[in-house]
Amino acid sequence: MELNLGHPIAAFGAYTVTGKEPRVASFEIDSREVQAGSVFVAFQGELVDGHAFVPKAFQAGAAMAIVEREIEGYPAVIAGERLEVLPTEPFCLIVESTMTGLQQIARYWRDQFENLTVIGITGSVGKTTTKELMYTVLSNKFSTLKTPKNYNNEIGLPLTVLQLEPSQTHAVLEMGMYTKGEIALLCDIARPQIGVQTIIGPVHMSRMGTIEAIVEAKRELVEALPTAEDGGIAILNKDDAHVMSMAPHTRAKVFTYGLDSSADLWADGIRSMGLEGIAFRMHLHKESWTVSVPLLGRHSVHTVLRATAAGLAVGMTMDEIIVGLKSSKNQMRLVTVRGPKDSLIIDDTYNAAPDSVIAALNLLDDLDGRKVAVLGDMLELGSAEEMGHRRVGRRAMQVSDILVTVGERGKIIGQEAQDAGMAEMPNKQLHILEDNDAAIELLQSIIEKEDIVLVKGSLGARMDRIVANLSRRKSQ
Numbered sequence: 001m002e003l004n005l006g007h008p009i010a011a012f013g014a015y016t017v018t019g020k021e022p023r024v025a026s027f028e029i030d031s032r033e034v035q036a037g038s039v040f041v042a043f044q045g046e047l048v049d050g051h052a053f054v055p056k057a058f059q060a061g062a063a064m065a066i067v068e069r070e071i072e073g074y075p076a077v078i079a080g081e082r083l084e085v086l087p088t089e090p091f092c093l094i095v096e097s098t099m100t101g102l103q104q105i106a107r108y109w110r111d112q113f114e115n116l117t118v119i120g121i122t123g124s125v126g127k128t129t130t131k132e133l134m135y136t137v138l139s140n141k142f143s144t145l146k147t148p149k150n151y152n153n154e155i156g157l158p159l160t161v162l163q164l165e166p167s168q169t170h171a172v173l174e175m176g177m178y179t180k181g182e183i184a185l186l187c188d189i190a191r192p193q194i195g196v197q198t199i200i201g202p203v204h205m206s207r208m209g210t211i212e213a214i215v216e217a218k219r220e221l222v223e224a225l226p227t228a229e230d231g232g233i234a235i236l237n238k239d240d241a242h243v244m245s246m247a248p249h250t251r252a253k254v255f256t257y258g259l260d261s262s263a264d265l266w267a268d269g270i271r272s273m274g275l276e277g278i279a280f281r282m283h284l285h286k287e288s289w290t291v292s293v294p295l296l297g298r299h300s301v302h303t304v305l306r307a308t309a310a311g312l313a314v315g316m317t318m319d320e321i322i323v324g325l326k327s328s329k330n331q332m333r334l335v336t337v338r339g340p341k342d343s344l345i346i347d348d349t350y351n352a353a354p355d356s357v358i359a360a361l362n363l364l365d366d367l368d369g370r371k372v373a374v375l376g377d378m379l380e381l382g383s384a385e386e387m388g389h390r391r392v393g394r395r396a397m398q399v400s401d402i403l404v405t406v407g408e409r410g411k412i413i414g415q416e417a418q419d420a421g422m423a424e425m426p427n428k429q430l431h432i433l434e435d436n437d438a439a440i441e442l443l444q445s446i447i448e449k450e451d452i453v454l455v456k457g458s459l460g461a462r463m464d465r466i467v468a469n470l471s472r473r474k475s476q
Contacts, residue, residue, distance in 0.1 A: 042098055106158030293326060403431070
């Protein structure tokens with residue numbers, strides 16, 4: 001049965017779905033995205049009240065609006081009150097809270113899929129790249145849903161679950177975390193049988209306070225999994241002590257991956273092929289396979305291992321998995337574009353944490369050409385802020401021929417590189433700059449033919465503007 005207008009009402013136990021109700025085209029929280037047959041969810045934000053946009057959503061074709069109060073001129077159904085026949089469209093469903101109401105509807109819709117296998121992914125770094133590669137592998141054999149965009153929170157995950165279609169047998173869902181209890185809530189909605197932990201790092205330290213608090217919050221995924229007897233599988237990173245500390249806290253079967261040969265699935269013989277990808281040997285039990293994949297950077301080996309572990313967990317053969325791995329043609333968030341004087345710009349500006357920046361620097365180290373690292377602020381590191389930026393500064397000094405730092409926190413990267421002697425090295429340059437505009441002006445003057453330019457910083461640093469500017473002027 002496809003999702004129809006009866007299901008949101010039935011989620012509150014007050015309506016029996018016949019299957020003859022009009023189909024829901026989509027759930028939307030932005031009235032500009034509404035199409036004919038959509039359900040519009042009116043959220044009360046800090047600056048904008050979605051209830052003000054309900055008439056606009058109806059004019060755009062929405063069939064229902066989920067609201068917290070009556071909207072003048074439109075019929076309404078109160079959640080939980082018995083209903084035999086749907087009102088004439090468009091109409092409102094009044095709930096106590098649009099947030100918890102949306103979550104309840106998603107929870108109800110998830111329950112309609114008894115044979116669905118859900119894989120939940122969390123961690124401080126690598127969630128999205130893991131999700132994308134895992135989806136590529138699984139979708140070669142199964143009809144699979146994946147988290148779109150960055151829909152990994154208490155609003156985005158319910159919206160993702162509500163995209164489930166009857167033909168789909170698997171779902172790969174990214175689970176983000178800002179506060180303790182959030183992943184537990186997401187698991188209550190999605191009910192994953194398989195949980196994947198990537199890497200635990202000091203992201204969100206400014207909110208969580210300690211790395212131990214981050215571990216405890218991320219651990220909620222493996223705590224929510226079914227028992228091993230009921231098919232629960234926790235896929236854990238053997239190379240991360242914080243992740244492995246979760247093993248005693250799950251009732252699920254523990255399956256480990258990593259570069260440690262004591263892991264269930266492990267890799268060695270790693271060889272970078274630059275922009276062509278990576279090659280390595282993958283081992284499971286007493287068998288091994290040589291794998292080459294079009295993913296950039298040695299850190300991508302862990303991404304491949306996670307996707308492989310998930311494929312094994314859902315019953316795929318290694319041959320089927322490898323076909324999926326090789327078919328991955330996109331590098332997800334890390335993109336290469338041409339810059340001034342035919343230079344190559346590695347755009348990795350979506351987000352940044354110490355581990356991911358060092359991984360990007362390791363990729364830069366693997367490539368041929370003069371290496372230019374343009375590094376900015378890493379946000380939300382809390383008490384780990386200075387140490388994290390200094391770690392990056394030390395590695396950047398070792399890898400880059402030219403290091404350009406941007407912003408207040410970026411100064412820490414530059415200062416550490418300077419303290420390590422970079423400014424005195426005749427074959428290296430160090431530039432500590434205030435903002436993106438200064439970086440653009442400098443880079444336009446110093447970039448040479450066939451330079452390799454890595455640009456990386458947190459999303460809030462808006463270093464994507466540097467990439468956009470340089471790529472627009474690529475003919476100079």
